[in-house]
Amino acid sequence: MRGDYQLPTGWRWDSECVNRFEELLSWAEERAAANGITLPYQQPGFKPESVMPPLAEPEGEEELSFVDSVFCDPRLRTETRQSVTIGTVGPVCRLFVRGANHLHVHDGHHLERSLARPAGTGLLSVCNHIATIDDPHLLAAVVPARLLLRGAAEMRWAVCGHDVCFREGSMLKKWAEASKALPIVRGAGIWQKELDTIIAKLQQGDWVHYFPEGKIRQDGRIHPFRRGVGRLVASVEEPQRLQVLPFYHVGLDRVQPTTPGSTSILSRPQLGTHIHVIFGEPVDLSHLLQLRGEPPFDQQPTLLYEVIAHTLEEEVRALRTELHRRLGGELGAVPPEGGDFG
Template sequence: MDSLLDIEDAFSRQALSAPWGELGRSATLGIVALYSKFVVSVLNSYSAQGVDTFRQHVMHRDAAQGLITVCNHTSTMDDPMLICSLLPASFFFREHQHHGNRWSLCAAEICYSNVLLGQFFQSGKTLPIQRGGGIDQPIMRTVAAEIARGHWVHVFPEGKVTYTGTLGPLRWGIGKLVCDARRRANGRDPVVLPFYHSGMGRVLPKHAILPRTGNDIAVVVGEPLDLSDLTCRCNATGDDLRAVWRDITKRVGSALYELEARVPPNAVQAQGGTQQQDQERSRELDSALPGVPTERQ
Protein backbone atom coordinates (compact mmCIF):
# COMPACT_ATOMS: atom_id res chain seq x y z
CA MET A 1 0.00 0.00 0.00
CA ASP A 2 2.83 2.40 0.88
CA SER A 3 4.46 1.79 -2.50
CA LEU A 4 1.18 2.57 -4.27
CA LEU A 5 0.87 5.82 -2.32
CA ASP A 6 4.46 6.70 -3.20
CA ILE A 7 3.72 6.12 -6.88
CA GLU A 8 0.59 8.29 -6.66
CA ASP A 9 2.51 11.06 -4.89
CA ALA A 10 5.25 10.98 -7.52
CA PHE A 11 2.63 11.11 -10.28
CA SER A 12 0.95 14.11 -8.64
CA ARG A 13 4.20 15.99 -8.12
CA GLN A 14 5.10 15.54 -11.77
CA ALA A 15 1.63 16.54 -13.02
CA LEU A 16 1.47 19.65 -10.82
CA SER A 17 5.01 20.87 -11.40
CA ALA A 18 5.81 24.04 -13.33
CA PRO A 19 8.02 22.98 -16.29
CA TRP A 20 9.21 26.56 -16.89
CA GLY A 21 9.53 27.44 -13.20
CA GLU A 22 7.20 29.43 -10.97
CA LEU A 23 7.93 32.73 -12.73
CA GLY A 24 7.35 31.01 -16.04
CA ARG A 25 3.99 29.83 -14.79
CA SER A 26 3.03 33.36 -13.74
CA ALA A 27 4.13 34.71 -17.12
CA THR A 28 2.15 32.04 -18.98
CA LEU A 29 -1.01 32.69 -16.97
CA GLY A 30 -0.60 36.45 -17.19
CA ILE A 31 -0.08 36.57 -20.96
CA VAL A 32 -3.03 34.24 -21.54
CA ALA A 33 -5.14 36.44 -19.24
CA LEU A 34 -4.30 39.60 -21.22
CA TYR A 35 -5.08 37.89 -24.51
CA SER A 36 -8.36 36.54 -23.13
CA LYS A 37 -9.43 39.92 -21.83
CA PHE A 38 -8.62 41.50 -25.20
CA VAL A 39 -10.77 38.98 -27.09
CA VAL A 40 -13.68 39.05 -24.65
CA SER A 41 -13.81 42.73 -23.70
CA VAL A 42 -12.27 44.55 -26.67
CA LEU A 43 -13.04 42.46 -29.74
CA ASN A 44 -16.41 41.54 -28.25
CA SER A 45 -18.85 42.96 -25.68
CA TYR A 46 -18.81 41.46 -22.18
CA SER A 47 -21.09 41.78 -19.17
CA ALA A 48 -21.15 39.83 -15.92
CA GLN A 49 -23.31 39.54 -12.82
CA GLY A 50 -21.94 38.29 -9.52
CA VAL A 51 -18.29 39.19 -10.13
CA ASP A 52 -17.82 40.16 -6.48
CA THR A 53 -19.09 36.74 -5.38
CA PHE A 54 -16.71 35.01 -7.76
CA ARG A 55 -13.71 37.06 -6.66
CA GLN A 56 -14.54 36.66 -2.99
CA HIS A 57 -14.44 32.87 -3.18
CA VAL A 58 -11.48 32.71 -5.54
CA MET A 59 -9.26 35.34 -3.92
CA HIS A 60 -10.37 35.73 -0.31
CA ARG A 61 -11.76 32.43 0.98
CA ASP A 62 -10.29 30.53 3.94
CA ALA A 63 -6.87 29.18 2.92
CA ALA A 64 -7.88 25.64 3.89
CA GLN A 65 -11.17 25.73 1.96
CA GLY A 66 -11.08 23.99 -1.40
CA LEU A 67 -13.05 25.48 -4.30
CA ILE A 68 -14.73 23.85 -7.31
CA THR A 69 -16.18 26.17 -9.93
CA VAL A 70 -18.52 24.69 -12.54
CA CYS A 71 -20.10 26.08 -15.68
CA ASN A 72 -21.56 25.12 -19.04
CA HIS A 73 -19.23 24.40 -21.96
CA THR A 74 -19.98 25.89 -25.39
CA SER A 75 -16.53 26.48 -26.92
CA THR A 76 -12.97 25.26 -26.55
CA MET A 77 -11.93 28.63 -25.10
CA ASP A 78 -14.53 29.03 -22.32
CA ASP A 79 -11.58 28.41 -20.03
CA PRO A 80 -9.34 30.42 -20.02
CA MET A 81 -11.24 33.33 -21.57
CA LEU A 82 -14.14 33.56 -19.11
CA ILE A 83 -12.05 32.74 -16.05
CA CYS A 84 -9.57 35.44 -17.04
CA SER A 85 -12.35 37.96 -17.64
CA LEU A 86 -13.81 37.45 -14.17
CA LEU A 87 -10.53 38.19 -12.37
CA PRO A 88 -7.97 41.03 -12.47
CA ALA A 89 -4.92 40.45 -14.68
CA SER A 90 -2.62 41.03 -11.70
CA PHE A 91 -3.98 37.88 -10.06
CA PHE A 92 -2.50 35.79 -12.88
CA PHE A 93 0.85 37.55 -13.01
CA ARG A 94 1.25 37.05 -9.23
CA GLU A 95 0.66 33.30 -9.31
CA HIS A 96 4.20 32.64 -8.02
CA GLN A 97 3.28 34.59 -4.86
CA HIS A 98 -0.15 33.20 -3.97
CA HIS A 99 -0.48 29.94 -6.02
CA GLY A 100 -4.22 30.58 -6.11
CA ASN A 101 -5.12 30.21 -9.76
CA ARG A 102 -7.35 27.43 -10.91
CA TRP A 103 -6.37 23.96 -12.02
CA SER A 104 -8.33 22.73 -15.03
CA LEU A 105 -8.57 19.56 -17.13
CA CYS A 106 -8.04 19.06 -20.85
CA ALA A 107 -8.09 15.96 -23.06
CA ALA A 108 -4.52 14.65 -23.21
CA GLU A 109 -4.62 14.03 -26.97
CA ILE A 110 -5.40 17.72 -27.53
CA CYS A 111 -3.46 19.68 -24.92
CA TYR A 112 -0.55 17.25 -24.52
CA SER A 113 -0.16 16.14 -28.14
CA ASN A 114 3.53 17.11 -28.17
CA VAL A 115 6.17 18.04 -25.62
CA LEU A 116 6.12 21.82 -26.13
CA LEU A 117 2.33 22.04 -26.10
CA GLY A 118 2.20 19.87 -23.00
CA GLN A 119 4.68 22.13 -21.21
CA PHE A 120 2.64 25.18 -22.14
CA PHE A 121 -0.60 23.75 -20.74
CA GLN A 122 1.13 22.34 -17.68
CA SER A 123 2.66 25.75 -17.07
CA GLY A 124 -0.87 27.17 -17.37
CA LYS A 125 -2.15 24.79 -14.66
CA THR A 126 -4.07 22.56 -17.07
CA LEU A 127 -3.87 18.83 -16.38
CA PRO A 128 -4.25 16.00 -18.92
CA ILE A 129 -7.28 13.74 -18.66
CA GLN A 130 -7.72 10.57 -20.71
CA ARG A 131 -10.94 10.46 -22.70
CA GLY A 132 -12.72 7.21 -21.97
CA GLY A 133 -10.50 6.69 -18.92
CA GLY A 134 -13.45 6.81 -16.54
CA ILE A 135 -14.00 8.81 -13.38
CA ASP A 136 -11.34 7.05 -11.28
CA GLN A 137 -8.24 7.69 -13.37
CA PRO A 138 -5.11 8.87 -11.50
CA ILE A 139 -5.37 12.53 -12.52
CA MET A 140 -8.81 12.75 -10.87
CA ARG A 141 -7.29 11.61 -7.58
CA THR A 142 -4.65 14.32 -7.98
CA VAL A 143 -7.37 16.91 -8.56
CA ALA A 144 -9.34 15.75 -5.50
CA ALA A 145 -6.19 15.98 -3.38
CA GLU A 146 -5.54 19.54 -4.56
CA ILE A 147 -9.07 20.59 -3.63
CA ALA A 148 -8.64 18.98 -0.21
CA ARG A 149 -5.49 21.07 0.28
CA GLY A 150 -7.50 24.26 -0.24
CA HIS A 151 -6.83 24.85 -3.93
CA TRP A 152 -9.21 25.81 -6.74
CA VAL A 153 -10.25 23.52 -9.59
CA HIS A 154 -12.53 24.47 -12.48
CA VAL A 155 -14.67 21.69 -13.97
CA PHE A 156 -17.01 21.41 -16.94
CA PRO A 157 -19.51 18.86 -15.56
CA GLU A 158 -20.86 18.11 -19.04
CA GLY A 159 -17.49 16.54 -19.75
CA LYS A 160 -17.28 17.94 -23.27
CA VAL A 161 -18.22 20.94 -25.39
CA THR A 162 -21.99 20.98 -26.01
CA TYR A 163 -23.06 22.58 -29.29
CA THR A 164 -26.84 22.38 -28.89
CA GLY A 165 -27.27 25.82 -27.29
CA THR A 166 -28.53 24.33 -24.02
CA LEU A 167 -26.91 22.64 -21.05
CA GLY A 168 -26.06 19.03 -21.86
CA PRO A 169 -26.27 15.98 -19.58
CA LEU A 170 -23.92 16.15 -16.61
CA ARG A 171 -21.43 13.40 -15.78
CA TRP A 172 -21.25 11.75 -12.38
CA GLY A 173 -17.62 12.80 -12.12
CA ILE A 174 -18.51 16.09 -10.42
CA GLY A 175 -20.35 14.22 -7.67
CA LYS A 176 -17.46 11.83 -7.18
CA LEU A 177 -14.97 14.69 -7.13
CA VAL A 178 -16.89 16.44 -4.34
CA CYS A 179 -17.00 13.26 -2.24
CA ASP A 180 -13.34 12.40 -2.88
CA ALA A 181 -12.21 15.91 -1.95
CA ARG A 182 -14.36 15.82 1.21
CA ARG A 183 -12.89 12.48 2.26
CA ARG A 184 -9.33 13.70 1.75
CA ALA A 185 -10.14 16.89 3.72
CA ASN A 186 -11.35 14.85 6.71
CA GLY A 187 -15.02 15.65 6.20
CA ARG A 188 -14.74 19.30 5.14
CA ASP A 189 -16.83 20.13 2.09
CA PRO A 190 -15.31 22.15 -0.74
CA VAL A 191 -17.11 25.26 -1.92
CA VAL A 192 -18.98 24.49 -5.15
CA LEU A 193 -19.65 27.71 -7.08
CA PRO A 194 -21.67 27.61 -10.34
CA PHE A 195 -21.76 30.15 -13.13
CA TYR A 196 -23.38 30.17 -16.55
CA HIS A 197 -22.45 32.01 -19.73
CA SER A 198 -23.71 32.73 -23.22
CA GLY A 199 -22.07 34.07 -26.36
CA MET A 200 -18.81 32.11 -26.38
CA GLY A 201 -20.25 29.76 -28.98
CA ARG A 202 -20.40 32.72 -31.34
CA VAL A 203 -16.93 33.97 -30.42
CA LEU A 204 -15.33 30.59 -31.13
CA PRO A 205 -17.92 28.39 -32.86
CA LYS A 206 -17.57 24.74 -33.72
CA HIS A 207 -14.48 24.02 -35.90
CA ALA A 208 -13.30 27.67 -35.72
CA ILE A 209 -9.61 28.36 -35.08
CA LEU A 210 -9.58 32.15 -34.70
CA PRO A 211 -12.03 34.03 -32.43
CA ARG A 212 -14.84 36.06 -33.98
CA THR A 213 -15.57 39.70 -33.14
CA GLY A 214 -18.64 41.83 -32.40
CA ASN A 215 -20.54 39.36 -30.22
CA ASP A 216 -22.24 39.80 -26.85
CA ILE A 217 -20.91 37.63 -24.01
CA ALA A 218 -22.88 37.38 -20.77
CA VAL A 219 -21.92 35.65 -17.52
CA VAL A 220 -23.99 35.17 -14.38
CA VAL A 221 -22.40 33.82 -11.20
CA GLY A 222 -24.60 31.98 -8.73
CA GLU A 223 -24.24 31.39 -5.01
CA PRO A 224 -22.23 28.54 -3.46
CA LEU A 225 -24.25 25.33 -3.29
CA ASP A 226 -25.30 23.85 0.03
CA LEU A 227 -24.54 20.16 -0.41
CA SER A 228 -24.26 19.23 3.26
CA ASP A 229 -27.44 17.11 3.23
CA LEU A 230 -25.86 15.04 0.44
CA THR A 231 -22.17 15.01 1.31
CA CYS A 232 -22.92 13.58 4.74
CA ARG A 233 -23.59 10.36 2.79
CA CYS A 234 -20.22 10.38 1.04
CA ASN A 235 -18.95 7.59 3.32
CA ALA A 236 -21.42 5.12 1.78
CA THR A 237 -20.20 2.25 -0.39
CA GLY A 238 -21.16 0.49 -3.61
CA ASP A 239 -24.45 1.46 -5.24
CA ASP A 240 -25.31 3.74 -2.30
CA LEU A 241 -22.18 5.80 -2.94
CA ARG A 242 -22.95 6.03 -6.64
CA ALA A 243 -26.42 7.27 -5.69
CA VAL A 244 -24.77 10.07 -3.70
CA TRP A 245 -22.68 11.03 -6.72
CA ARG A 246 -25.85 11.16 -8.82
CA ASP A 247 -27.68 13.28 -6.26
CA ILE A 248 -24.81 15.78 -6.03
CA THR A 249 -24.68 15.94 -9.82
CA LYS A 250 -28.43 16.62 -9.96
CA ARG A 251 -28.04 19.46 -7.44
CA VAL A 252 -25.26 21.01 -9.53
CA GLY A 253 -27.39 20.61 -12.65
CA SER A 254 -30.39 22.28 -11.03
CA ALA A 255 -28.26 25.30 -10.13
CA LEU A 256 -26.91 25.57 -13.68
CA TYR A 257 -30.39 25.27 -15.19
CA GLU A 258 -31.59 28.14 -12.97
CA LEU A 259 -28.68 30.31 -14.09
CA GLU A 260 -29.26 29.34 -17.73
CA ALA A 261 -32.62 31.15 -17.60
CA ARG A 262 -30.87 34.40 -16.61
CA VAL A 263 -28.68 34.86 -19.68
CA PRO A 264 -29.50 35.24 -23.38
CA PRO A 265 -29.78 31.89 -25.16
CA ASN A 266 -26.68 30.30 -26.61
CA ALA A 267 -26.36 29.68 -30.33
CA VAL A 268 -27.11 26.26 -31.79
CA GLN A 269 -23.87 25.22 -33.45
CA ALA A 270 -25.05 21.93 -34.98
CA GLN A 271 -24.27 21.62 -38.67
CA GLY A 272 -26.69 19.87 -40.97
CA GLY A 273 -29.43 19.28 -38.43
CA THR A 274 -31.92 20.78 -36.02
CA GLN A 275 -31.27 21.41 -32.33
CA GLN A 276 -33.32 18.31 -31.46
CA GLN A 277 -31.29 16.15 -33.84
CA ASP A 278 -28.02 17.41 -32.40
CA GLN A 279 -29.24 16.73 -28.84
CA GLU A 280 -30.09 13.19 -29.91
CA ARG A 281 -26.59 12.75 -31.34
CA SER A 282 -25.17 14.08 -28.09
CA ARG A 283 -27.14 11.54 -26.06
CA GLU A 284 -26.01 8.75 -28.38
CA LEU A 285 -22.39 9.77 -27.85
CA ASP A 286 -22.85 9.79 -24.07
CA SER A 287 -24.45 6.34 -24.06
CA ALA A 288 -21.53 5.05 -26.12
CA LEU A 289 -19.05 5.90 -23.35
CA PRO A 290 -19.12 2.99 -20.84
CA GLY A 291 -18.28 3.89 -17.28
CA VAL A 292 -19.19 7.56 -17.74
CA PRO A 293 -22.91 7.70 -16.91
CA THR A 294 -24.86 10.93 -17.21
CA GLU A 295 -27.82 12.57 -15.50
CA ARG A 296 -30.12 15.26 -16.78
CA GLN A 297 -33.05 16.62 -14.88
Protein backbone atom coordinates in the same frame (compact mmCIF):
# COMPACT_ATOMS: atom_id res chain seq x y z
CA MET B 1 -5.60 47.21 -29.52
CA ARG B 2 -3.26 46.20 -32.33
CA GLY B 3 0.23 47.43 -31.60
CA ASP B 4 -0.76 48.98 -28.27
CA TYR B 5 -0.19 45.96 -26.04
CA GLN B 6 3.47 45.09 -25.59
CA LEU B 7 5.17 42.22 -23.85
CA PRO B 8 7.65 43.22 -21.12
CA THR B 9 11.04 44.55 -22.19
CA GLY B 10 13.42 41.85 -23.38
CA TRP B 11 10.71 39.54 -24.74
CA ARG B 12 9.40 39.21 -28.25
CA TRP B 13 6.56 37.36 -29.91
CA ASP B 14 7.38 34.61 -32.36
CA SER B 15 6.92 36.06 -35.86
CA GLU B 16 4.63 33.24 -36.96
CA CYS B 17 2.32 33.90 -34.00
CA VAL B 18 2.21 37.61 -34.84
CA ASN B 19 1.44 36.97 -38.50
CA ARG B 20 -1.35 34.54 -37.64
CA PHE B 21 -2.84 36.93 -35.10
CA GLU B 22 -2.73 39.82 -37.57
CA GLU B 23 -4.40 37.67 -40.23
CA LEU B 24 -7.27 36.67 -37.95
CA LEU B 25 -7.69 40.19 -36.59
CA SER B 26 -7.80 41.74 -40.07
CA TRP B 27 -10.41 39.22 -41.17
CA ALA B 28 -12.51 39.93 -38.07
CA GLU B 29 -12.26 43.70 -38.57
CA GLU B 30 -13.39 43.41 -42.19
CA ARG B 31 -16.34 41.26 -41.18
CA ALA B 32 -17.32 43.66 -38.40
CA ALA B 33 -17.09 46.65 -40.76
CA ALA B 34 -19.26 44.88 -43.35
CA ASN B 35 -21.96 44.48 -40.69
CA GLY B 36 -21.66 48.04 -39.40
CA ILE B 37 -20.09 46.97 -36.10
CA THR B 38 -17.48 49.09 -34.32
CA LEU B 39 -15.27 46.94 -32.12
CA PRO B 40 -14.55 48.31 -28.63
CA TYR B 41 -10.84 48.79 -29.27
CA GLN B 42 -11.61 50.78 -32.45
CA GLN B 43 -13.54 53.40 -30.53
CA PRO B 44 -11.83 56.77 -29.91
CA GLY B 45 -9.93 56.92 -26.66
CA PHE B 46 -9.81 53.17 -26.06
CA LYS B 47 -6.84 52.20 -23.89
CA PRO B 48 -5.77 48.58 -23.27
CA GLU B 49 -5.07 49.41 -19.64
CA SER B 50 -8.79 50.10 -19.18
CA VAL B 51 -9.34 46.33 -19.15
CA MET B 52 -5.87 45.12 -18.16
CA PRO B 53 -3.20 47.05 -16.22
CA PRO B 54 0.28 47.09 -17.78
CA LEU B 55 2.61 44.32 -16.72
CA ALA B 56 5.67 44.94 -14.60
CA GLU B 57 8.87 44.61 -16.57
CA PRO B 58 11.30 41.85 -15.51
CA GLU B 59 14.83 42.67 -14.52
CA GLY B 60 17.71 41.96 -16.85
CA GLU B 61 18.54 42.89 -20.41
CA GLU B 62 18.98 39.43 -21.94
CA GLU B 63 16.59 39.02 -24.87
CA LEU B 64 14.68 35.76 -24.90
CA SER B 65 11.90 34.68 -27.21
CA PHE B 66 8.59 34.30 -25.41
CA VAL B 67 8.49 30.54 -26.03
CA ASP B 68 12.11 30.04 -24.93
CA SER B 69 11.66 32.08 -21.77
CA VAL B 70 8.63 30.05 -20.71
CA PHE B 71 9.48 26.53 -21.79
CA CYS B 72 13.14 26.06 -22.60
CA ASP B 73 15.17 27.80 -19.91
CA PRO B 74 16.21 25.12 -17.40
CA ARG B 75 16.69 27.83 -14.77
CA LEU B 76 12.98 28.32 -14.51
CA ARG B 77 11.10 26.01 -12.19
CA THR B 78 7.57 24.85 -12.93
CA GLU B 79 6.04 27.49 -10.67
CA THR B 80 7.98 30.23 -12.41
CA ARG B 81 6.97 29.03 -15.86
CA GLN B 82 3.35 28.98 -14.74
CA SER B 83 3.57 32.49 -13.30
CA VAL B 84 5.22 33.82 -16.46
CA THR B 85 2.62 32.16 -18.68
CA ILE B 86 -0.40 33.27 -16.66
CA GLY B 87 1.06 36.76 -16.24
CA THR B 88 1.48 37.21 -20.00
CA VAL B 89 -1.00 34.96 -21.80
CA GLY B 90 -3.71 35.75 -19.24
CA PRO B 91 -3.73 39.51 -19.96
CA VAL B 92 -3.78 38.86 -23.72
CA CYS B 93 -6.80 36.56 -23.31
CA ARG B 94 -8.44 39.17 -21.10
CA LEU B 95 -7.90 41.88 -23.70
CA PHE B 96 -9.37 39.63 -26.39
CA VAL B 97 -12.59 39.03 -24.45
CA ARG B 98 -13.00 42.51 -22.97
CA GLY B 99 -11.42 44.63 -25.69
CA ALA B 100 -12.55 42.88 -28.87
CA ASN B 101 -15.96 41.82 -27.56
CA HIS B 102 -18.56 43.02 -25.05
CA LEU B 103 -18.38 41.17 -21.72
CA HIS B 104 -21.29 41.39 -19.27
CA VAL B 105 -20.75 39.79 -15.85
CA HIS B 106 -23.85 39.19 -13.74
CA ASP B 107 -23.58 38.62 -9.98
CA GLY B 108 -19.80 38.58 -10.12
CA HIS B 109 -19.67 39.16 -6.38
CA HIS B 110 -20.20 35.42 -5.90
CA LEU B 111 -16.90 34.77 -7.68
CA GLU B 112 -15.11 37.48 -5.71
CA ARG B 113 -16.29 36.01 -2.41
CA SER B 114 -15.16 32.53 -3.41
CA LEU B 115 -11.75 33.84 -4.42
CA ALA B 116 -11.50 35.35 -0.92
CA ARG B 117 -12.37 32.03 0.77
CA PRO B 118 -10.48 30.98 3.92
CA ALA B 119 -7.01 29.54 3.47
CA GLY B 120 -7.06 25.78 3.02
CA THR B 121 -10.55 25.78 1.49
CA GLY B 122 -10.69 24.40 -2.03
CA LEU B 123 -12.75 25.95 -4.81
CA LEU B 124 -14.38 23.90 -7.56
CA SER B 125 -16.03 26.00 -10.27
CA VAL B 126 -18.30 24.32 -12.83
CA CYS B 127 -20.07 25.60 -15.92
CA ASN B 128 -21.30 24.70 -19.39
CA HIS B 129 -18.66 24.13 -22.08
CA ILE B 130 -19.41 25.91 -25.35
CA ALA B 131 -16.08 26.86 -26.97
CA THR B 132 -12.39 26.06 -27.03
CA ILE B 133 -11.70 29.47 -25.49
CA ASP B 134 -13.90 28.99 -22.41
CA ASP B 135 -10.62 28.50 -20.60
CA PRO B 136 -8.29 30.37 -20.42
CA HIS B 137 -9.92 33.33 -22.21
CA LEU B 138 -13.17 33.63 -20.25
CA LEU B 139 -11.69 32.89 -16.84
CA ALA B 140 -8.89 35.39 -17.42
CA ALA B 141 -11.55 37.98 -18.27
CA VAL B 142 -13.84 37.48 -15.26
CA VAL B 143 -11.29 37.29 -12.43
CA PRO B 144 -9.94 40.52 -10.92
CA ALA B 145 -7.02 41.74 -13.03
CA ARG B 146 -4.72 41.70 -10.02
CA LEU B 147 -5.08 37.92 -9.82
CA LEU B 148 -3.26 37.50 -13.14
CA LEU B 149 -0.37 39.67 -11.97
CA ARG B 150 0.21 37.96 -8.64
CA GLY B 151 1.63 34.84 -10.23
CA ALA B 152 0.16 31.40 -10.65
CA ALA B 153 -0.65 30.52 -7.04
CA GLU B 154 -4.18 31.97 -6.87
CA MET B 155 -5.27 31.22 -10.44
CA ARG B 156 -7.29 28.14 -11.33
CA TRP B 157 -6.12 24.69 -12.31
CA ALA B 158 -7.72 23.83 -15.64
CA VAL B 159 -8.68 20.30 -16.70
CA CYS B 160 -8.18 19.27 -20.32
CA GLY B 161 -8.58 16.01 -22.20
CA HIS B 162 -5.34 14.06 -22.51
CA ASP B 163 -6.03 13.46 -26.21
CA VAL B 164 -6.37 17.20 -26.82
CA CYS B 165 -3.83 19.00 -24.63
CA PHE B 166 -1.33 16.37 -23.54
CA ARG B 167 -0.21 14.50 -26.64
CA GLU B 168 3.42 13.53 -26.18
CA GLY B 169 5.89 15.80 -27.92
CA SER B 170 3.34 18.47 -28.80
CA MET B 171 3.88 22.17 -28.11
CA LEU B 172 0.32 22.29 -26.79
CA LYS B 173 1.35 19.91 -24.00
CA LYS B 174 4.06 22.34 -22.91
CA TRP B 175 1.59 25.22 -23.04
CA ALA B 176 -0.93 23.25 -20.98
CA GLU B 177 1.59 22.37 -18.29
CA ALA B 178 2.78 25.98 -18.10
CA SER B 179 -0.83 27.22 -17.92
CA LYS B 180 -1.74 25.14 -14.84
CA ALA B 181 -3.72 22.52 -16.75
CA LEU B 182 -4.23 18.96 -15.54
CA PRO B 183 -4.94 16.00 -17.83
CA ILE B 184 -7.99 13.78 -17.75
CA VAL B 185 -8.48 10.68 -19.87
CA ARG B 186 -11.95 10.71 -21.36
CA GLY B 187 -13.56 7.30 -21.20
CA ALA B 188 -11.18 5.98 -18.52
CA GLY B 189 -13.80 6.13 -15.78
CA ILE B 190 -14.07 7.82 -12.41
CA TRP B 191 -11.29 5.84 -10.70
CA GLN B 192 -8.50 7.03 -12.99
CA LYS B 193 -5.39 8.44 -11.33
CA GLU B 194 -5.87 11.75 -13.13
CA LEU B 195 -8.96 12.41 -11.01
CA ASP B 196 -6.90 11.60 -7.92
CA THR B 197 -4.53 14.42 -8.89
CA ILE B 198 -7.42 16.87 -9.26
CA ILE B 199 -8.83 15.81 -5.88
CA ALA B 200 -5.44 16.43 -4.27
CA LYS B 201 -5.45 20.01 -5.58
CA LEU B 202 -8.87 20.63 -4.03
CA GLN B 203 -7.84 19.07 -0.73
CA GLN B 204 -4.86 21.38 -0.45
CA GLY B 205 -7.09 24.44 -0.95
CA ASP B 206 -6.50 25.22 -4.63
CA TRP B 207 -9.01 26.39 -7.22
CA VAL B 208 -9.93 23.88 -9.94
CA HIS B 209 -12.21 24.69 -12.87
CA TYR B 210 -14.04 21.68 -14.31
CA PHE B 211 -16.35 21.14 -17.29
CA PRO B 212 -18.75 18.39 -16.12
CA GLU B 213 -20.33 17.95 -19.57
CA GLY B 214 -17.03 16.50 -20.74
CA LYS B 215 -16.93 18.12 -24.18
CA ILE B 216 -17.92 21.24 -26.12
CA ARG B 217 -21.63 21.67 -26.85
CA GLN B 218 -22.91 24.49 -29.04
CA ASP B 219 -26.61 23.63 -29.22
CA GLY B 220 -27.59 25.84 -26.27
CA ARG B 221 -28.60 22.88 -24.12
CA ILE B 222 -27.23 21.85 -20.76
CA HIS B 223 -26.08 18.27 -21.29
CA PRO B 224 -25.88 15.73 -18.44
CA PHE B 225 -23.07 16.33 -15.99
CA ARG B 226 -20.84 13.29 -15.71
CA ARG B 227 -20.44 11.67 -12.33
CA GLY B 228 -16.72 12.43 -12.16
CA VAL B 229 -17.60 15.87 -10.78
CA GLY B 230 -19.55 14.08 -8.04
CA ARG B 231 -16.47 12.15 -7.06
CA LEU B 232 -14.44 15.37 -6.87
CA VAL B 233 -16.94 16.85 -4.43
CA ALA B 234 -17.45 13.72 -2.33
CA SER B 235 -13.71 13.09 -1.97
CA VAL B 236 -13.13 16.20 0.15
CA GLU B 237 -13.79 14.86 3.64
CA GLU B 238 -15.03 18.03 5.34
CA PRO B 239 -17.80 19.87 3.42
CA GLN B 240 -16.70 23.24 4.80
CA ARG B 241 -13.27 22.73 3.19
CA LEU B 242 -14.71 22.98 -0.32
CA GLN B 243 -16.78 25.61 -2.13
CA VAL B 244 -18.56 24.61 -5.33
CA LEU B 245 -19.27 27.63 -7.53
CA PRO B 246 -21.61 27.26 -10.53
CA PHE B 247 -21.87 29.67 -13.43
CA TYR B 248 -23.40 29.79 -16.88
CA HIS B 249 -22.19 31.71 -19.91
CA VAL B 250 -23.23 32.36 -23.49
CA GLY B 251 -21.62 34.15 -26.42
CA LEU B 252 -18.26 32.44 -26.80
CA ASP B 253 -19.93 29.84 -29.01
CA ARG B 254 -20.45 32.67 -31.51
CA VAL B 255 -16.98 34.12 -31.00
CA GLN B 256 -15.33 30.74 -31.59
CA PRO B 257 -17.75 28.43 -33.44
CA THR B 258 -16.93 24.75 -33.68
CA THR B 259 -18.34 22.39 -36.30
CA PRO B 260 -18.46 18.57 -36.20
CA GLY B 261 -15.80 18.51 -38.91
CA SER B 262 -13.42 20.92 -37.18
CA THR B 263 -9.82 19.74 -37.04
CA SER B 264 -8.35 22.89 -35.49
CA ILE B 265 -8.61 24.04 -31.88
CA LEU B 266 -9.11 27.63 -33.05
CA SER B 267 -11.15 29.08 -35.89
CA ARG B 268 -11.61 32.59 -37.22
CA PRO B 269 -13.18 34.57 -34.38
CA GLN B 270 -16.34 36.62 -34.74
CA LEU B 271 -15.45 39.73 -32.76
CA GLY B 272 -17.82 42.34 -31.37
CA THR B 273 -19.99 39.65 -29.77
CA HIS B 274 -21.91 40.18 -26.53
CA ILE B 275 -20.76 37.64 -23.94
CA HIS B 276 -22.84 37.10 -20.81
CA VAL B 277 -21.70 35.30 -17.66
CA ILE B 278 -23.89 34.75 -14.61
CA PHE B 279 -22.56 33.37 -11.33
CA GLY B 280 -24.58 31.59 -8.69
CA GLU B 281 -24.00 31.26 -4.98
CA PRO B 282 -21.73 28.41 -3.83
CA VAL B 283 -23.85 25.26 -3.72
CA ASP B 284 -24.46 23.74 -0.29
CA LEU B 285 -24.04 19.99 -0.75
CA SER B 286 -23.56 19.10 2.92
CA HIS B 287 -26.93 17.31 3.08
CA LEU B 288 -25.78 14.98 0.31
CA LEU B 289 -22.30 14.46 1.70
CA GLN B 290 -23.82 13.31 4.99
CA LEU B 291 -25.12 10.29 3.08
CA ARG B 292 -21.66 8.97 2.22
CA GLY B 293 -21.80 6.38 5.00
CA GLU B 294 -25.46 5.48 4.55
CA PRO B 295 -26.93 2.65 2.45
CA PRO B 296 -26.85 2.27 -0.49
CA PHE B 297 -24.16 4.91 -0.98
CA ASP B 298 -21.70 3.27 1.42
CA GLN B 299 -21.55 0.26 -0.89
CA GLN B 300 -22.18 2.07 -4.17
CA PRO B 301 -20.58 5.52 -3.94
CA THR B 302 -21.06 6.06 -7.67
CA LEU B 303 -24.78 6.49 -7.00
CA LEU B 304 -24.01 9.45 -4.76
CA TYR B 305 -21.64 10.84 -7.37
CA GLU B 306 -24.50 10.78 -9.88
CA VAL B 307 -26.83 12.60 -7.47
CA ILE B 308 -24.23 15.31 -6.85
CA ALA B 309 -23.57 15.68 -10.58
CA HIS B 310 -27.28 16.02 -11.32
CA THR B 311 -27.67 18.58 -8.52
CA LEU B 312 -24.92 20.75 -10.01
CA GLU B 313 -26.39 20.31 -13.48
CA GLU B 314 -29.69 21.71 -12.23
CA GLU B 315 -27.90 24.65 -10.61
CA VAL B 316 -26.30 25.62 -13.93
CA ARG B 317 -29.60 25.08 -15.75
CA ALA B 318 -31.31 27.41 -13.25
CA LEU B 319 -28.68 30.07 -13.93
CA ARG B 320 -29.39 29.79 -17.65
CA THR B 321 -33.10 30.34 -16.97
CA GLU B 322 -32.34 33.34 -14.77
CA LEU B 323 -30.08 34.91 -17.39
CA HIS B 324 -32.78 34.52 -20.05
CA ARG B 325 -35.29 36.10 -17.67
CA ARG B 326 -33.07 39.12 -17.02
CA LEU B 327 -32.25 39.73 -20.67
CA GLY B 328 -35.75 39.23 -22.00
CA GLY B 329 -35.70 38.20 -25.64
CA GLU B 330 -32.08 39.19 -26.27
CA LEU B 331 -30.91 35.56 -26.09
CA GLY B 332 -33.94 34.07 -27.81
CA ALA B 333 -35.93 31.17 -26.43
CA VAL B 334 -34.48 28.74 -23.92
CA PRO B 335 -33.46 25.65 -25.93
CA PRO B 336 -35.52 22.50 -25.33
CA GLU B 337 -34.08 19.91 -23.00
CA GLY B 338 -32.83 16.60 -24.27
CA GLY B 339 -29.04 16.72 -24.12
CA ASP B 340 -27.09 13.48 -23.89
CA PHE B 341 -23.66 12.13 -22.95
CA GLY B 342 -22.63 11.58 -26.57
